[in-house]
Amino acid sequence: MKIAMLAPIAWRTPPRHYGPWELVTSMLTEALVARGIDVTLFATRDSITTAKLDAVVPAPYSEDPSVDAKVWEFRHLANLFGQAGRFDLIHNQADFPAHAFAGLVDTPIVTTIHGFSSDRILPMYVPFQDCVHYVAISAADRHPALCYAATIHHGIPFDTFRFNAEGSDDLLFFGRIHPDKGAREAIAATRASGRSLDLYGIVQDQGYYEREIAPEVDGALIRYHGAIGGEARLRALGSARALLHLINFDEPFGLSVIEAMASGTPVIATRRGSMPELIEHGVTGFLVDNPGEVHAAIERVSEIDRAVVRQVVADRFTIDHMADAYIGLYRQILGR
Template sequence: MAKNSKNSRNSGRLKVAMIAPPWFEIPPSGYGGIEAMCAVLTDGLVNLGHEVTVISAGANGTRGQHVQTYATPQWERIGGLQEELFHMAAAARALDRMEVDIVHNHSLGGSLLARGLSVPTVSTLHGPLTDEPGDYYRLFEKSASYIALSDSQRSGADDINWCATVPNGVQVADYTYRAQKEEWALFLGRCTPDKGMHLAIDIARAAGMKIRLAAKCNEPPEKEYFRTEIAPRLDADVEWLGEVHGHAKTELLSRAKCLLFPILWEEPFGLVMIEALASGTPVLALRRGSVPEVVEHGVTGIICDTAEQLTYALKEVSDIDPRKCRQAAVRRFDASVMATRYEAAYRDLIAR
C-alpha cells in the first residue's frame, strides 16, 4: 500500500497524498475551514515544485491531481461514521496504486491507515484534544505523527506523537486591503455559543458602535442559538447577514473597523483572525485558545480578559495601523509560509 516514490526525494521534489475530509469540496464554495486550508496548502506545495494528489469528495478546484471518493460531498451527513469509513476505505484503495513520499491526512479516520503504510503518515489535527479526541490519537503511539495548529492546541494533549506546529495560512493576495475603515464592527463565524456572537453584539452596543453579523446558521443547534440569543438582540444597530463567502466576505473583512472575536472556548486556531489581518483589519479578541499566538497585542489587535475590557478596547481600535495588520499576515500567515513549514515537516519525517 502506498509504494515509496523512487526519484522524488533525490531530486528534491516530493510526492504528497493529501487526504481531505469528505464533507465539502476542495476548496469549499462557502463554509469549510479545513477544506479551505487543504486547498491553500495544496496550491502552495505545487508552487514549491511538489506533486500533490488530493483525495476528497466532489470536484477538485486545486492545482493538484485528484482522486475522488464520493461524487458529491457529504455535508448533509457531516460527522457520520459510515461516510467517514467509506471515505477512508476509498482513500486506502487509491493509495494502493500510488507512489508517494508522504501521506498528509486531515480526516478523522486517517490515522487508521498509518500502520498499513510503508511511507510516513502525518495528520494535521484541526479540533480540540481534550478527553476522547486525545485518547483516540494516543492509541496510535508511534505509527502516526501529528501536526498542531497552535501551541495552545498542543498543550491539550502534549503526550501524543507531535512532530511540528504549523499555523494555518491564507493566500493573502486574495484579500482586499483597505486602510480606510468604516464605523462598524464585524462578527464572522458560526452561529454557536462558543463563538460568542451574543457577546460581540453586547460589546459593540455598549461601545456605541454598529455591528454586522455574518455567520453560518443551518444546523438545528445553530438555529436554536440564533432564536434564543441573537434574534432578541437584533435592532437598528445590529445587522444580520447570514452566511457570506467569496467577494461579499472579502468586502466585509476589508471595510470593517475591526473583527470582534470574543470566543468562549479554547479554539485551536481561528482562521477568520488571519483573514481579517490579511484585509488590514485589526482583531479584538478574548484571551482564549490560539488568540495570543495569532494577534500581536497593540500591533495587530487588542487582547482582553473580559467582555467589559473589549468594550473599552473597541473605542481605541483606531490606534491600530491597518498596514501592520497586512504586513503581519504576509510575514506570518501567507500560504507560501505555511507550505514551506509543511515541506520542512515532511522532509523531517521522511528522513526519520
C-alpha cells in the first residue's frame, strides 16, 4: 500500500510549538511507517519524518513571511497531484483546496476534516463527496450536508505523557490566546476560586490579548508563559489541579484536553462541540454550562481519580487506535 500524505504548510510537520493539523499528520504518518506502510509525506522542506519527504515549499508560511501562502499552497498541491498515479491512495490533511484536483485523478482521496470555519466552505465539500472520502474527527463535528466514510478520533503518543498522581493547587489554560478558547473565562474562574492560573499558548488575537488578558497577568496569581514545547510542556500538562477549557465555540476535537488527561490532569470544559465525547463527566473531569458550575467543579476536582483519567486515554485516544482505524478505512476503500 503506497500512501501520499498531504500536510498543511502553515507550520512545519511536526510543528515546533503550535500546529494541531500538522501534529496529527505527523503522528499518523510515523505510525503508518512503523507498521511497514510505504508513505510519502508532502510537507514543508524543513519537516522531519521517517517517511519519504517530498517537499517543494521552502518554509512554513506562518513562520516565514516571504512565503506567500496562496502561491505555495497551490505549488504544494500541484507537486502531489502531478504524480498521483504513483500512489494507491492520497490522504489529504490540508482542508478543501485539494478537492479542486479530485476529478482530475483516479487515485482515491481521503480528507480528514479538521473542522469547519463556517458553512461558507461547503461549496468545496458538498460537490466532491461522491469522489472524496470524508473523515470526521468527532461525531459532534459531522455536518448534516455531508456524507462521511468514518469518524476517527485523534490519538496521541500516550507513553510520551508522564503520569502525575498529585498535580498541584494551580489551574491550567493551554491553547490559543483567542476569544474562542476562553482564556478570559479561565482567568475569571481562577480569580473566583482564589487559586493561581498558568496560561500557555500562542497569541492568535493580539487585540484580545491586550484588552482582556495582559491587564490580568500579574506574574503571581495569573501567569502567562507563551508557547512551550518539549519537557516544559509535559511538566505543565501534568502539574495542574485541572485544565480549564472554557471554550466559546463548538470545538471539533481538542488535543490539549487529551494530552492533559494522559498526564492525569482532569479537565473542566464547557459542554460544547466534542467535549461530551472526550470527557466523562465526574470521571475524567466536569462538563459545565455556566460560571457557577465552573466554580463548583474546581472545588470537586479532588474527587477525580487521576489514574483513571489517564487510563481512559490509554483505552480510547492513543496513536495506535487512530492508526488502526485509518488503516481499516484505507483497506475498505481499496477493497483489500
